Amino acid sequence: MRATLRWAHADLRTHRGEALFIVLATAGIVASLLLAAALFGYATNPWQRVFTQSHGAHVWIHTGASADAGRLARLDGVESVAGPYRTASATVESRGTRASVELRGAVEPPVTGRPLLVSGHWLDQARPDGVVLEESLARALWAEPGDTLTVPGTTRTLTVLGVTDSAEPRYRPGERSGVVWALPSAVRGADGHTGQIIGLRLTDPGDTDYAVQRAVTTLGSGAVTQVSNWQQARAEAQGDNRLLGQVLGLFGLGALLAAALAVHGAIGTRIRGHLRDISVLKAIGFTPGQVVRIFLIQHVVYASLGALVAATLTQALGSRIPGRLGDALGVWQGLPGHTAALLAVPVAAVLFIGATTGIAAWRAGRVPPVPVLRAAAPPAGRLSGVARRALGLRLPPALVLGWHQAFPRRPRSLATVARLALPLLLIVVALSAWTTIDRFHSEPERIGLAAALTAHPDESLGDPAARALLARNAQVTAVHPGAEVAALVPGQTATIALRGLGTHQDPYPFSLAEGRPARGPDEAVAGQGLLDLLDVRVGDWVRMTVGARPQILHIVGRSIEPENGGRVISTSLDTLRENDPELRPTLYQLQLRPGADPGKVAAELTAAGHGHLDVHAVTNPADGLSPLRGVVVGLIAVLALIGLIELLTAVGGTVREGERDLLALKAIGLSPRQITAVTVTATTCTALAAVLAGTALGLPLAHWLIDVQGKSSGIGAGIARGPSPLLLSLFGLAAVLGAAALAALPAGRAARRRLADTLSAVA
Structure with missing residues (x-):
């Protein structure tokens, strides 16, 4: 020991x-x-x-006000229910921020789907104007217990009594309404329409789709x-x-x-x-x-x-x-x-x-x-025909011998190149991930975010007036009217987003990864999440239900959809109006001039609307990936360390193998500087081969991994972007020059060794 x-x-x-x-x-x-x-x-x-x-x-199932939702409690497989609760749609405002909300009427907290109080307290019948907000909605409104919410267009006010957390889908501006619990007497919307919502807790969560089908069959699809x-x-x-x-x-x-x-x-x-x-x-x-x-x-x-x-x-x-x-x-x-x-x-x-x-x-x-006595023949073997011809062309002997020494034995040389190429390959993948995130920020129009702002006018502002108001801003280059409705998929087991954006004369610029734009009537583009949900492909026809009306659309393209998990199907507003002539635009997607500040433009438009317009920036999914930048930097540092270990190994092996040839190289007249150049050239050739292999394999691997992740998240393939040729060239140059610099010192020491030391090393 x-x-x-x-x-x-x-x-x-x-x-x-x-x-x-x-x-x-x-x-x-x-x-x-x-x-x-x-x-x-x-x-x-x-x-x-x-x-x-x-x-x-x-x-959670939303129904019309006249539906007998209580019948669902008697279905097989339903353990318990929450509600049904009366609901109404409304818009609330706090500190200049507006949000669309769903008012739910309740007196006592439900047992199933019970909201967990984060702050404040539950509803109080002595406070008929009191409400309880879901946490993500409260965060968006900067509201807390004791604050007062206003209902734009009315004199009505609501007092925040508490904030809760729940396991339901969270509030998303422009996509999903936030949940506001209120007393049943306070549940009334601006349009006078009400509905119901009921929550089902199942004995077997795996039977969710079947339970939804039975619920829809029991209540009726309409x-x-x-x-x-x-x-x-x-x-x-x-x-x-x-x-x-x-x-x-x-x-x-x-x-x-x-x-x-x-x-x-x-x-x-x-x-x-x-x-x-x-x-x-x-x-x-x-x-x-x-x-x-x-x-x-x-x-x-x-x-x-x-x-x-x-x-x-x-x-x-x-x-x-x-x-x-x-x-x-x-x-x-x-x-x-x-x-x-x-x-x-x-x-x-x-x-x-x-x-x-x-x-x-x-x-x-x-x-x-x-x-065991070492072989007399040098480990690099005899010079190849290419090397001999290169020497005949009077190329520098150090370069030719270094290239020959880099690959003395094919299996061992390939193993060295493969070990060094692996960390370089992973660095290329990391750089591709970084570049893809940057693309989300620098070119949002190419990943499904053509519009920078979304505007929601209230009912007092008609379509012509809203368009004129929005187009009046000098930073707005295009105003695309649209509407988004919830639609039930075939089998009625899930809800998807059906959007009508733009018109036939002024179509919305969707980002397509497959197929073609929707130009004709009944044509649509869909996100990857919807294609996976319905198990359809581009070219298929799909049937969905909007309220009591069926909607049949022909999917002609796959769009990159970063919203709603890609479970979105989009067509023109004119196509939706063919099915519902009374449909009016409920939102406007705004494209801005390059370099315009979305926050500043949103503030200007909100002020110009005098309380009749709610404008907010379109959420960029890359905003949530900002921590990935630091992660990528740390990973590249770790991989660089691993590559450095392999380079040190390769340099040490090349120097040791070169000790056998040192006497022969000195005998043919090479100076110590030229002998050093032989080792440096051999290391550089090995590093160059690893860089080429790592780049050639890393780029397609990065595209595949990013597209697989995009597809699994519902956004869809087609979002991957590799590093620029300049960045890849700089990366490869840095790796090759670093390898040469790393090999210079030990190679120089070995070239200046005494002859007695060299004889003992090869003995």
């Missing part, structure tokens, strides 16, 4: 930089995997906690106006946190594989360079098992130290990390499985690195105790 420790200590002193890089790389990898676990837990747990505590309903289920609410609550977790997990596993291969290559190279030392160890009594344990224990200690550092920092920093990552870690640390994950992830990473280390160290155990 004492001899083992002395060997390990001597080896550590010789390879301090490599040991440090292994520790840092392992720390970065384990930290990435722990953050991924935290984000996955953070994405799922808050919604699940609220759903469990509130005894949430699996299905009675059901909208359906939402628990899967939709959970997916929306998870949102971008799950995406961040997937990205971290994917890169963490990829980096773990790259690090393990880099360690494997480093040990293999060191074993080839220390065959004589290993033979001496065996000659003085070391068994093959002891030799294997020397390498194995040494690198497992390095990996364990890095994993311990990552776990300690993750646990200590926790919620102190700013932004969403800190929130995720704070929540994750309070989950039941936190301790198990905090132990399992580092242990699994160390075991994986240890397994690859053991495979490489096993070769050291097979080294014979008597050193």
